[in-house]
Amino acid sequence: MTIRPLVILPDARLRVTSEPVGTITGEVRKLASDMLETMYDAPGVGLAAIQIGEPTRIVTVDTSKDKEARNPLVLLDPEIVWASEETRSYEEGCLSIPEYYAEVVRPDRVRVRFRTLDGEVVEQEADGLLATCLQHEIDHLNGVLFIDHISKLKRDRVLKKFAKAAKRGQEAA
Structure with missing residues (x-):
């Protein structure tokens, strides 16, 4: 497992639409493993592959609070197939937009269809923080x-x- 550098705003890659995973290979498994390691190191509760520069439809999520009770979820080609009409406001942050948080209103519950690393197609319903996190990463x-x-x-x-910070970083380099 390797901790990968995060893609930070205003990097244009964050606006790229990611490509489907396709065949589940050793490379896909390694990417998912690196994503989990990077997410935990950051620390964060979710990470999309594009956030480490890989335009592939992979998401990792773990909303558990306890390091000892980690419950990682790897979603390949996830899609929201249903969302509740009821909404919920949650203060969101993003590893690609460090130290900035804002209230975002999203559906309170969602059903997500995805493939596991074993190739199994799963539908999972989520609410609360997990629902917010899944919507954010998708x-x-x-x-x-x-x-x-x-x-x-x-x-x-x-x-x-963030554009100013990036410019200052380039000038310092």
């Missing part, structure tokens, strides 16, 4: 960021802040 696979769900004014401020 958005990443479609080039959508959580800041796309907040007001234009707030989003523009965040984009400007």
Whole structure:
């Protein structure tokens, strides 16, 4: 397992639509393993492959709070097949937009269809934090960021802040 560098806003790769996984190979398994290691190291509760520069439809999630009771979930080619009409507001953050948090309203419950690393097609219903996390990570696979769900004014401020930080980083290099 390898901890991979995170792709940080304003990197254009975060807006790329990821490609289907296709055949489950050793490379796919290694990528999923690296993603879990990177997610836990960050630390975060979810990670999409594009966040480590891989435009592949893979998501890792673990909303457990206890390091001893980890419950990792690897989703290949996940898609939301149902969402509740009831919504829930949750303060979201993102490993690709470090140290920025905002309230985002999303469906409270979702049903997600995905393949496991064994190739099994599964449908799983989720609510609360897990539902929010799954929606957030699946958005990443479609080039959508959580800041796309907040007001234009707030989003523009965040984009400007991260563009300036990236420019300062390039000038220092």
